[in-house]
Amino acid sequence: MKTRFLTTIFACLFITSAFSQTELNKYKYVIVSKKFDFLKSANQYQLNDLSKFLLNKYGFIALIEGESYPEDLSRNRCLALDADVLKEPGMFKTKLKVELTDCNDRLIYTSGIGESREKEYQKSYVEATRAAFASFENLGYKYEPKAGSVVASAPEVTATSNASSEIDKLKEEIKSLKEEKAVEVVEERIAPVNNPVTITESVNTGVLYAQAIKNGFQLVDSSPKVLYRMHNTQLSDVFLVENKSAIIFKKDNKWFIEHHENGALKLEVLNIKF
Template sequence: MKKFLQILPLFLIISLFGQNVSDYQYIYVPQKFTDFEQNKYGLNDLLKEKLKQKKFIILNENKTEWPTEAKQDPCEVLNADVVNTSNIFKNRLKIEFKDCHNKTIASIEGKSFIKEFDEGLRDALQNATNSISISNYKKTVALQKEEPKKENRSVEEVKDIQIVPAPKTLATADQKAEVYQKGSLTLHQIFLTNGEFILVNPNNSIPYATFKPSTKKEVYRVQLQDGNSTIGYLENGSIIVEITNTDRSLRKEIFEKK
C-alpha cells in the first residue's frame, strides 16, 4: 500500500501537466504589448512574422475576422505578450504565452548585446523566437454529453439491468516508473502517448521536462519546466538534455538510469 501511495502522484500528473506553445494552432498578437507602444521598434510585426514561420496562425484585434473554430472556443487561442526586462548592460525581453484562463504556458527570454534599443530589442526578440518549436497542433475532440433517451420500460425490466463498472486505468502498485539520477536529483520517467514521455520529481507536481519525438531516432524536442525549449537524446542508457548557458554556450545535463 505504501508503494502504491508513493507512485500514485506520478501517474496523476499525466492528467495535470500543462500544454506547450507548439500544441496550439492560433496565437493572438495584440497591437500593443505590456511594455511597448503599438508596434514600437517593429516588435509586433517581427513576432507575427517569426510565429508564421513556425506554422502558427496569427489572429488580430478584430475577432469578427477570426476563424470559426477560434471564435467558438477561445481556449483554442494562445495570447502573446512581450515584456521588457532590459538593464543598463544589455537589451533583454520576455515573450509570454498565456491560455484562455490567463495561465502562463511559457515565458521565453531573449537577450542581445547590441546596445541600440531599436536593433537590440529586435535582435533579442528574434533570439527568443528561435527556441519556439514549430506548431504541432492536434485537434482535441471534446466528449459531448448525450441526453439519455427516454424509453417506456416496466419496473421489472429496469430491475434486470446490471451496472458493469468501467475498467480501472489508474496505475497499480505493480507498475513501476524508470528512475534516473543526476547527483542528488532523482527523476522518474513516465511514458505518455505517441512516444512522448516526461521526467518528473516524485515530490513535485510539475514535470522537470517533457520529451516529444523528433524525426531522428532517440532524439527529442524538450520543453523544460521553466518554459524554455531545447533538445534531448538517449545515449548509452542515459537521458541527455542540452541546456543553454547565459553566454549562449551549451552544457549537457546527463541523467543516468539507476
C-alpha cells in the first residue's frame, strides 16, 4: 500500500514537471522585477541581479525590468514571462519562492520554497533565493518558437476591403505632410481655433500591448482583447487605425489617438507598450 502511494506521488510530480517544462518552453525571455515587494529598495542585497544570474544559469534569457529589450520583445511583450520573488511566512526561517507569470498575469510556474536559518538579512535572503531557484535546475528549459507564428496567442490579422478603403482615404489626407513635422501638422489640422480638441485619458486605463501583425500592430489589453489594429504609414510614429476614421501617433514620448466622436474631434492618451 505504501509503495503504491509513493509511486502515485512520484507520478504526479513527474506529470507536473513535464507540464511546467512544456509551458515554459513557449517563452523566449524572462523579465525580473526591478524591486521585490518584501524589500525596501530596488535590487536590495543584489537579489534582483542574483535572480537574473540564476535564470541565465538555467538556460533562460533574463532581463531586468526597465532595461533595454531586444527588438522582438519590444514588438511582442508576450514573448516574455515576468519573474518575481515572494516571501512566505516563517518565524525562525527565511522562506522565499519564485513565481513566473505571462503578459496576461497568468501564473505559469511556481518554484519550491527556498529556506535559510541565517540571522543576517543579506545572508539569509541570498541563501533562500539560491535554494528557491534550485527548482529550475531540472526543468530542462529550451525555447521552442511556435511554428509560423509571430505573435503569441493572437491570430494574424489582415485588413478587410472596408478597412483598406478607409486606409487609402486617410493616406491621401496625410500624404502631403512632411515626416519631421508629422505630429505638429496633424495637431494643427485637428485643432482649429473655433473647435478645440478635447484631451482626455484613454478609455482603457490599463496597459495596451502592441503585437506585430501584417503591416503594423494590434493593441490588446490584459484580457487579452484586441482594441485597435493600426497600420504603418510613410510617416514615423504615425499609424492609421483599421475600420475607424482615426490615427495613432507619438509626441513627447506619449501615444495619442485622434478620432471623431459625436461629430467632434477628440485626442486621447494611450498607454502603449511595444
